[in-house]
Amino acid sequence: GNSVTQMEGPVTLSEEAFLTINCTYTATGYPSLFWYVQYPGEGLQLLLKATKADDKGSNKGFEATYRKETTSFHLEKGSVQVSDSAVYFCALGHTGRRALTFGSGTRLQVQP
Amino acid sequence: DTAVSQTPKYLVTQMGNDKSIKCEQNLGHDTMYWYKQDSKKFLKIMFSYNNKELIINETVPNRFSPKSPDKAHLNLHINSLELGDSAVYFCASSLRTGVNEKLFFGSGTQLSVL
Numbered sequence: 759g760n761s762v763t764q765m766e767g768p769v770t771l772s773e774e775a776f777l778t779i780n781c782t783y784t785a786t787g788y789p790s791l792f793w794y795v796q797y798p799g800e801g802l803q804l805l806l807k808a809t810k811a812d813d814k815g816s817n818k819g820f821e822a823t824y825r826k827e828t829t830s831f832h833l834e835k836g837s838v839q840v841s842d843s844a845v846y847f848c849a850l851g852h853t854g855r856r857a858l859t860f861g862s863g864t865r866l867q868v869q870p
Numbered sequence: 871d872t873a874v875s876q877t878p879k880y881l882v883t884q885m886g887n888d889k890s891i892k893c894e895q896n897l898g899h900d901t902m903y904w905y906k907q908d909s910k911k912f913l914k915i916m917f918s919y920n921n922k923e924l925i926i927n928e929t930v931p932n933r934f935s936p937k938s939p940d941k942a943h944l945n946l947h948i949n950s951l952e953l954g955d956s957a958v959y960f961c962a963s964s965l966r967t968g969v970n971e972k973l974f975f976g977s978g979t980q981l982s983v984l
Contacts, residue, residue, distance in 0.1 A: 789969075802962075802975040847913065851969030851970060856967055856969065858915075862911040862912045
């Protein structure tokens with residue numbers, strides 16, 4: 759079946775540091791890939807997505823590239839801010855199912 | 871105005887009780903979902919409705935029963951609560967059904983069964 763594996767957190771960084779949160783997936787065919795973010799006290803919200811291999815999703819300084827050869831969709835940001843502190847969820851959408859498959863989330867803590 | 875709102879935010883109850891969680895969306899979306907976040911923090915789909923019709927019903931105990939009185943509301947009723955039901959339950963909606971549709975989530979209901 760489909761599955762998503764994320765690096766365990768928490769990830770603790772200083773402000774302006776470079777961020778990478780790893781995400782790998784297992785699926786047949788060509789799934790769509792997503793990153794959702796959950797800020798404290800709020801629901802998850804879509805951060806970015808990529809629907810085919812080699813696509814790059816980007817938003818708010820975050821980027822992720824759909825790598826089919828490594829079945830990965832790592833999230834990156836060049837310079838994190840305290841306001842980026844949140845839980846980040848990688849997710850997979852497959853046409854064989856009508857709901858997303860989520861990873862377990864990675865908590866990011868950015869210190870001033 | 872909150873786009874997807876669910877109540878209550880916290881729910882503490884005894885084993886064996888029956889409880890409901892309510893969800894409402896004011897986005898005009900056709901599709902609504904219930905996800906459960908388990909102890910390992912994975913979000914797993916439980917149910918989905920499209921315009922009041924059940925379209926996803928994962929392997930969930932019969933004690934869980936969703937109800938959609940209209941397309942803006944999707945409630946979750948749980949009978950005979952068990953310790954293992956303790957989790958965070960998220961409601962979500964999307965404009966239509968499809969894996970590329972953007973999901974809008976509520977802020978979650980933390981259920982604790984004692």
